[in-house]
Amino acid sequence: MKSYEIRHLYLDFFKEKGHSVVPGSGLIPFDDPTLLFTSAGMVQFKKFWATDTPLSYPRATTCQKCLRAGGKDSDIDKIGITGRHHTFFEMLGNFSFGDYFKKEAIEWAWEFVLEHLKIPAGYIWVSYYEKDDETKEIWKKFLPVERIVPLSDKDNFWGPAGETGVCGPCTELYIDTGIKKGCSSGCRPGCECGRFLEFWNLVFPQYDKQTDGTLLPLKRRGVDTGMGLERITRIMQNAPSNYETDLFLPIIKKIEDISGCSYDKDEKKKPSFRITADHIRAAVFLIDENVLPSNEGRGYVLRRIIRRAEMAGADLDIKEPFLH
Numbered sequence: 387m388k389s390y391e392i393r394h395l396y397l398d399f400f401k402e403k404g405h406s407v408v409p410g411s412g413l414i415p416f417d418d419p420t421l422l423f424t425s426a427g428m429v430q431f432k433k434f435w436a437t438d439t440p441l442s443y444p445r446a447t448t449c450q451k452c453l454r455a456g457g458k459d460s461d462i463d464k465i466g467i468t469g470r471h472h473t474f475f476e477m478l479g480n481f482s483f484g485d486y487f488k489k490e491a492i493e494w495a496w497e498f499v500l501e502h503l504k505i506p507a508g509y510i511w512v513s514y515y516e517k518d519d520e521t522k523e524i525w526k527k528f529l530p531v532e533r534i535v536p537l538s539d540k541d542n543f544w545g546p547a548g549e550t551g552v553c554g555p556c557t558e559l560y561i562d563t564g565i566k567k568g569c570s571s572g573c574r575p576g577c578e579c580g581r582f583l584e585f586w587n588l589v590f591p592q593y594d595k596q597t598d599g600t601l602l603p604l605k606r607r608g609v610d611t612g613m614g615l616e617r618i619t620r621i622m623q624n625a626p627s628n629y630e631t632d633l634f635l636p637i638i639k640k641i642e643d644i645s646g647c648s649y650d651k652d653e654k655k656k657p658s659f660r661i662t663a664d665h666i667r668a669a670v671f672l673i674d675e676n677v678l679p680s681n682e683g684r685g686y687v688l689r690r691i692i693r694r695a696e697m698a699g700a701d702l703d704i705k706e707p708f709l710h
């Protein structure tokens with residue numbers, strides 16, 4: 387299945403379930419001084435949970451451009467190393483603002499994964515917040531209890547995006563990529579070895595985190611999910627990492643043409659290919675929103691991204707400027 391087909395399948399599925407299909411917002415958050423960049427699908431909706439003013443829709447679904455390259459949510463140091471992290475990526479999401487809650491969010495996630503993506507149930511594991519028994523009970527309808535794993539707030543309490551605001555317990559869906567990929571026979575979701583690939587996070591926003599760390603109840607509780615398009619595409623295309631998918635292979639091919647290096651034949655050069663391919667996407671989408679390289683703020687993040695991509699290019703023996 388092509389990546390664009392997955393985008394459409396997701397948005398159409400949630401439209402059928404009564405969600406408004408809303409355009410993703412820009413990478414520069416509108417009217418939100420707490421964030422450098424849009425780091426999740428929920429960013430444009432933060433106020434919907436925090437106020438009780440009437441809304442034009444109680445459910446929404448989006449495909450959101452995200453950037454995790456500066457501030458608390460930055461993944462920049464993992465790029466190229468893991469094969470599953472990005473600075474720029476797309477997040478598919480469904481949202482409820484004081485409308486449906488855990489039961490529907492989990493049942494629809496299960497329905498989408500099994501009946502529409504057609505991933506066999508035997509490959510799926512989930513994690514949940516260790517104090518959230520309600521979520522565990524819902525998952526027990528679908529999965530044996532050994533594949534429902536409790537994790538602490540470090541893994542299964544999401545948010546806020548930035549330092550303050552909307553947050554809550556979450557439950558994550560993982561695909562088991564096979565015992566041979568694991569670090570030990572006891573390896574489970576939560577382990578960083580890479581055997582279990584997390585691809586969908588279902589968050590249940592319930593709290594508004596204050597600057598002093600206090601968690602106040604939100605005016606509207608709800609649902610905020612995030613499925614990484616690059617990760618689900620990797621799963622659907624049975625690729626060894628996010629980079630061997632239709633979202634990245636054309637860029638990697640172009641880097642091969644420019645550098646004369648081979649992505650498949652030279653394992654040691656793979657991280658440099660991946661960094662370049664990841665960072666060029668981030669740079670293009672930032673420049674598209676009028677961010678230009680500079681010495682501070684967003685412009686500095688862009689400068690750092692371009693500098694790192696140039697350095698990765700140098701590792702691929704590229705001697706001339708090439709990112710343009």
Ligand code: GLY
Pocket residue numbers: 425426427428544587589610611612
């Ligand atoms: N807001 C859900 C996520 O970023 O995973």
